[in-house]
Amino acid sequence: MPLGDSAVLVRFGSDLDEAANRNALALAAELLRLPITGVLEVVPSLVSVLIRYDPQAIDGWRLAGEIGLRLTHRPCDLDTKTHRIGVLFDGPDLAEVAEALGLSVADFINRHNEQALRVLTTGFAPGFVYCGFHAPELVVPRRTAVRPKVAVGSVLFAAGQTAIAATEIPTGWHVIGHTGFRNFEPERDPPTRLRAGDVVVFEAVS
Incomplete structure (x- = not known):
């Protein structure tokens, strides 16, 4: 169009x-x-x-x-990389998300991390990355209320996806943890490390 x-x-x-x-x-x-x-x-x-x-x-x-x-061409193989990203699961919405799914917090973390996810796209804000898809039984809707700001590195969860905030942003996603991984560094070329099609493996850290 x-x-x-x-x-x-x-x-x-x-x-x-x-x-x-x-x-x-x-x-x-x-x-x-x-x-x-x-x-x-x-x-x-x-x-x-x-x-x-x-x-x-x-x-x-x-x-x-x-x-x-x-x-009409046969799709070419994407030049992708695998990234292992450590997450401290300490977000304010973690327990609520686990309860909504009928899981303990520990079981939710294990289920969240059990399969590799693809980077579906990047955008919305600099370095913001959407990763999917989780299994259908791990799908919850976004929050009804928007937080006016979440910190850089916040790990977000909703709609069968996990996202990473690379800048301070408002969000209606559930905040389940945070990571030291930074996907937006303006001084770098390119400024982002994750690209659409890359594979992400999330790992729990303490």
Whole structure:
């Protein structure tokens, strides 16, 4: 779908699920592997890809055709890394989340960490990272009240995902712990360490 006169959005679903997210990441990777003349920026999100282009270099109809060709290619293998991230599970919402799931705190922590998660996307705020998906029985909705600010390194949980706040932000996610891992360092190039498609293994620390 067109966004103004210099961008298009390719959407793979209206709801977040595994297939839609993988398809979005695969298209973004293919567009970077086989660039289209006139495309200025490729930005994957949870279930879509934003493509900014120069209308003086390529028109929307030709761009749509070029994107369609890349959608027919076999998805390329993503260049991903595995990251082990230690978490101190001491968040103010930890006990409430465990109780809502019918688990003890210890059992919730074990279930939370038992499988590796994928980085679904980054964004919303600098370095903010969404990791998923947890098993269906570990899904809880977001909080009804928004906290005006959570600290850098806060580990957040909701909607079958775990997120890491890399800056101070407001949030409606449950705060279940914190980590010393920092995913946003402005002086670095690139400033973030986690990329969409990377694998994250969370480990409890004390």
